[in-house]
Amino acid sequence: MRSIWNGSISFGLVTIPVKTYSATDRTSSVSFVRIHEKDGAQIQYRKICELDGEEVPNEEVGKGYQPPGDDIIVPISDDELSRLPMPTSKTLTILSFVDPGEIDPLQLDKAYYLGPNGAAAAKPYALLREALEHHRKVAIGKVAMRGRESLAMLRAYEGAIVMHALLWPDQIRPAAGVGPEAVQIRENELSLAETLMDSLGELDPTELHDEYREAVEELVAAKLEGEEPVAPAAPGPSARVIDLTAALEKSVRAAREGRTEAEAEPASVTPLRGRKTAGKSAAKKTPAKQAAAKKSAAAKSGPEKSTAKSAAKKSTASKTAAAKSTTAKSTAGKDAAKKSAPRKAAQKSTAKRGAAKKSG
Secondary structure: OOOOEEEEEEEOOEEEEEEEEEOOOOOOOOOOOOEOOOOOOEOOOOOEOOOOOOEOOHHHOOEEEOOOOOOOOEEEOHHHHHOOOOOOOOEEEEEEEEOHHHOOHHHEEEEEEEEEOOHHHHHHHHHHHHHHHHHOOEEEEEEEEOOEEEEEEEEEEOOEEEEEEEOOHHHOOOOOOOOOOOOOOOHHHHHHHHHHHHHOOOEOHHHOOOHHHHHHHHHHHHHHOOOOOOOOOOOOOOOOOOOHHHHHHHHHHHHHHHHHHHHHOOOOOOOOOOEOOOOOHHHOOOHHHHHHHHHHHHHHHHHHHHHHHHHHHHHHHHHHHHHHHHHHHHHHHHHHHHHHHHHHHHHHHHHHHHHHHHHO
């Protein structure tokens, strides 16, 4: 890394020469250039003088200060600025050591790594770093970088010292009127919210990534190859939550079920904003699980359907046999009745004749 500022840390009577390096890299974020939509050419920004309308070269561009609420601009030269008393222009003066919790995150600005500048600075640098880490304190001081003075916070971080530029207290706007006024929060709602906080899992920094940047890169790659960009799937309609307690309870259940499934059955999890929770994976089954579920259902339903069909066939056969038997019996009875009818008539006729002879 290339140092961007060289100075020293003033720690009481101890002076520690240091080099400053940028601790963050914002070049990886998405940035666009302005173009003329008619022909696709990039639009240039030129420095134009408001009085004569002509372009001003860089060597003729200077500094000026405009007091708040005033239209007058006062020219100020670099030589005049260099003669101003600024003891922190090359020295970071430590004013106090405080607990980290006393620094409001709203004050945190850009971060820098501080490294020892020279072999003689190694021991006092390591001493300050170890003292900050062992005492669990952060150092508050003032430093001037790039023509302006700011507050600074020093802390130990992974074997090095990190300097955070801090905003001045009067640069923090009050939050009055931002939050809602008196709202009644029930105890069970607060308890459920805290339970949900504990159930969401830990944050894994290695899974955090810029999904928007990746989507932009895929879009650019598709356009360069002459392909039609694939539109992302639109998110499904979200249910409107009316009952806060019910929503919290449902969220806790989903988080717990997701965590239980993740612990019982390891699977490849798509990185989700760096959060170690399987809440979303619980709602989706993998193709393997779906196929297994279909096979299991088919295996269970197969024997049951076969048994039911067999029983139905047996029942139909028995009913048919019974019907045939009844028909046969009925037909046999009718035939027997028909055959016995002439015999009975002959017997009656013979009896009548015998009775007539006796009476004669």
